Amino acid sequence: MSVSSNQRSEVQFLCSICLDVVTDPVSTPCGHNYCKNCITQHWDDKDHCQCPVCKKVFKTRSDLDNNTFIREMSDQFRREAQQEASSSSSEQQAAKPDVPCDVCTGTKLKALKSCLVCLASYCQTHLEPHQTCSRLKRHQLMEPVENLEDRMCRKHDKPLELFCRTDQTCVCMLCSVLDHKTHELVPLREEYEGKKAELGKTEAEIQLMIQKRRLKIQELKESMKISKDAADRETAEGVQVFTALMESVQRGLYQLVEEIQDKQKTTEKQAEDFIKDLEQEISELMKRSSEVEQLSRSEDHLHLLQSFSSLKTAPPIKNWTKVRVRLPSYEGTLMRAVHQLKNTIRTQMKKLLAESELMKVQQYAVDVTLDPDTAHPDLILSVDNKQVHDSDEEKKVPDNPEIFSYCLSVLGRQSFSSGRFYFEVLVKGKSGWDLGVASESINMEGDVRLSPQDGFWTVWLTDGTEYKAIGSPPVRLHLQSVPKKVGVFVDHEGGLVSFYDVNTAALIFSSTGCCFTDKLHPYFGPGLNDGGENSAPLIICPVSHAV
Template sequence: MSAASCLLTEDQLLCGICLDVFNHPVTLPCGHNFCKKCIMQHWDSSTNCQCPSCKESFYKKLDLRVNTFISEMATQFRQSAGRSSCQVAKSGDVPCDVCTDTKMKAVRSCLVCLASYCETHLEPHLTASRLKKHQLTDPVENLEGRMCTIHDKPLELFCKTDQTCVCMLCPVLDHKSHEVVPLKAQFEKKRAELGRRENEIHRMIQDRRLKILDIKHSLKLSKEAAEREMADGVQVFTTLMESLQRAQADLIGMIEEKQEETEKEVRSVIRELEQEISELIKKRAELEQLSRSKDHLHLIQNFASLDASVRTKDWTEVNVDLPSYEGTVKTAVDQLEETLGKEIKKLLHVAELHRAQQFAVDLTLDPNTAHAALVLSDDGKQVHHGVKKKNLKDTSKRFNPSCCVLAEQSFSSGKFYFEAEVKDKTRWTLGVANESIKRKGIIPLCPDNGHWTVWLKNGEEYAALVGSPLPLTVNSKPEKVGVFVDYDEGLVSFYDVNAGDLLYTFAGFSFTEKLYPFFSPGLNDDGINSAPVIISKVNHTDVLI
């Protein structure tokens, strides 16, 4: 054999996968040889079992056994070439039980000898005829635990009755009439069970990762909602503080203006009094000088002119009306309270509108529901009355004779919001309706009939259709109307988007079926109401505070 080994070359003993000298070589049915570990890893990473060299397929993974002849040749080649596949045992490796100085990594364990061997010390088990009969296995620790403690035989069977591993003698002696299966069969069953459990745990891990993503997304939404609420709060309180500052400035300005007018009047009276005092002093001086004269003729001649009375005002009844400031602050506070009440109400409506706008949905009109005289835009966002009816099939979905149309989208839970532009129109109806509403004949729009709507009629009459039209007061003519629905709370609210005013709210209802956004542009009215109703994109900047 030694002579023959000298004729071998390294290329003849190389594994086609790892490109190294064979280590525990196995032979496939097609005749090609590979390291056992290499071919098993190759098949584990593939969906089918093929020979890497010739691509021949096998029905299932083979029970491969080491080709001892090729293994011996590979071992002798390594020895003759001064090579060894032995590796120093590391943490986690099974060490060779024979090595004394440096423990090498075991490559096989013998269930008869109850020992593990490195490549070098395994050689006798591969060459000696007596040792070749021993049962070898992949290196394992605690070989004593793999032997039957009663019969000192390898544990090769599994007793399903006692759920324990047994040797070949146990079913005959100690486990009579028990259900016993080969250990490999139980191994495959348990491995399959472990695979299922692994898949289940993998699914649980994925579920929890998705849950984390969901929680993070919820946290993000919560943070965005908090930021929006803070922004709305800052805007509301800033507006209120500005109102307070204006009211304070108006109060101080009014008091200062009134006080300034009083001071002006007082200064005018004082100037007049001081002028009369000056004239009286001058008159007194002249009289005093004349009284000292000893010239009889002079005194007589000038007395008449000096005796004339000085023209003065009778100041007895003259008073300056000083203003009273009592109650001024109270009056200002009362006015401020009324103003702030209106302001706060409006700001709350604006804040509600901002929150509603977070649930904006994208709508398109459903042409299958539109009355034959309605004209829809190509993108399904606009509708107006076209006077002439189109020749359309009058299906059960189509409104007739009411000039109405529904959106394609429906909602049966949660919240949603949309806006419709109604600028330059004298008549329109907006809201939501149940899927089951009657679409043929003249049906009064009201909640009892499955409609929650408001309308404009005759260019100035706004009303909520609650059975009979309930007139609505508007501060300005709405050019864009927002509709908010909370399905679960049974609430439908209408807003004047630009003014931020709440027009009306239907509340306390219990929705039980799909809700569809409802639109009616009204009749053309000889061109007076020709402008379309437009489903507009929600824009927060439309709201004015």
Template sequence: MASANTSCSEENFSCTICLDVFNSPVSTPCGHNFCRTCINNFWDEKLEYKCPLCNELFHTRPDLRVNILLSEMVDRFGTSVRVKEQPWVEPGEVPCDVCPGTQLKAVKSCLVCLISYCQTHLEPHQRVAVLKKHPLVEPIDRLEDRMCEKHDRILELFCKKEQVCVCLLCTVTDHKSHPVVPLKEEYEVKTAQLGKIEAEVPQMIQKRKLKIKEINETVGLSKKDADKEIADAGQALTALIGCVEKCLNDFNQMVKERLKSTENQAKGLIKGLEQEIVDLTKRMSKVKQLLHTEDHLHFLKAFGSLKDPPPTRDRTTLAVRPPSYEGALGKYLHQLKETLDMEMKKLPGAELKRVQKYKGDVTLEPRTANYWPTGSRWELE
């Protein structure tokens, strides 16, 4: 039963035209009640004046008067109904500046009144002719920031020389000889500039992606070169005896360390490029978000930090230098020769004579000839 009574009460306090709680309820001569705005709009669209409920015809447009009793009842009961239908203000949202006590979420901000309104308190701006001329925008927090601190007047112009927002009085004082334009005009200019930046950022990202690909290819080729060097060294050193295994292991370790150094260098460069991509992507997101705002002041204040691309390093000459192995194998072979000479001196006399039987020149393959030190003609004596 309680539920039924509540439903009935809400219907009794609702306008049958807008189906919402009465707003400035008035009564027609036939005794029915409507919102003043609803019934006036209803009759404005008709050629004759009838009651929307009973269709009673009035020869002249009735003189509507406020239903005082119903208005008082709506103030007591209808407020709770409207509050139930309208959203409460959440953290980060703009509250209504007119709501007493607990504030509702604002739906519009007036740039003339410098006040944010919920749907209920916005009604005069939708009904009163003078208030209808006030420009309404999406809810804006801290409307006082739109006032000139020096003259306490609304900021509606932009000084092109000093790149700041000014009021009308500023143009005859501090900015008297400066070129000024309306905020909207400068907004359109800056929007065009920001649009150009938005088009350039993807190209900058693409260039860095190509550079990453180029670096990865260089590292891949360096790996192949390193593998080939290791294989060639293995082929040369496996022909030797005694300390060949140690020489080969030492050489491989050197090559891998140089390759690791190259890879670390490449990783550092890639990390820097990837971070620039992240920064540029975030910047593009901010640019897109700013391009969709209708708040001229917020746009122009934020534009300064976004109009120029973020400082980045010149990546056009960026490259990874492959490690060099020239002369490296010769160094290890020279050490190996000295080791072998020392080991040969330890051989017994009979064994030494047997080795001297195979005395001769060491013939190198053309490709590996440059690895041997100058004058390294191996003659076992």
């Protein structure tokens, strides 16, 4: 793994508080990872529990789950970083140029040390006098370097052994008593250690800034992805809506043209019928004209007189003086077509927008099952805990505060303390039911009052015709159609509970400004069996994401 690729991957395993690879990693309910000590101390210093990344606020201090996967990956990154650091150090060491021994003649061997007093570098053989001779042992040796002259004071030809903090320059011992005697002087090693620590701090600050910017890049990329996904969804919905509208306009145009053409064809048919009758009469009149002309030329007195009487009977003909073709009137045709199209588009727009809104909440669909431990004893639940109906048999109610002892109701097993969720219930064939959500802390004993003040947000049907939204007082609902399947949507942070007619995508009712102080459970009331009139079960359905 290259250093650059390791750094790119490592960003995904950084704690956003300490900005280092996570140690003892834990995950918050919103899915972000932190060092256990970092997030614990962060929450200890705050008035409320909030995720530092997504800013989601938790009503209660959530349990932190150990993330073994992140732990393994962070340990792996540390090992790889150490290996790369060791490899880099070796490479740097290997990259150092060999300093030749200044004493060797012919082939010069590699120097092991450089002497700051002699200003020369020595191989193992020629270094021996400095290791054995007492006078030479006092000389200052160091790792072999080139250009030893640069380490000598140019003014006094002495080794640069001190650092003048006043002038920020390296000086020799003579400089310290002559030119810098009133200045603050420290040994080179002491200043070296200080500057090295300062460089280490600077490097740490730089790395911190790098890590912060890498995290910001990740954040921006995630924002870009979220924005692109939202844009793609809106584009797809826009194409669907406008395509449907254009099809409506096209159908309206076809209907207008067809109406005009039908009127024109009717007029043409009438005129053609008149012309046909006229041509028939002309033919008969021309025949009579020929007979009259022929008889008028006869010189036979007897023949003319005998034939004249038959000419008096003229063939039946129509009086065409007042006959007219009824021309069609097109006045108002276009306006009526436009008005009808406007109404059609308005209706279709309302339907398309409702479908779009329903599809948006359907993306928050969750799998819901019934909780038998909360069901009234008279209720019958299916084996898969997806259906419930009244048995029409009264059973003894046990003394248990965790079940509905009076209301024919049951809660969903799942609970939700944040975010959004949605589920659908088939109510077809029922004359009574109530649906919605209930707070985990509701009172389930006795005659429960279904109201928001008591932790219930529901709608209900009674007598097969009357729909109401539970409130103080209840709100009567006027629905255009009878719902066969009802969708329930909850926005916990937004304080919203909405009910939808899934088949028509129509909004049945929305309760806004709700205050949820506890976990919410789906709530189901199938109603009394009513002698078989309301025996159909409430059925929790999978969400098909299609209207």
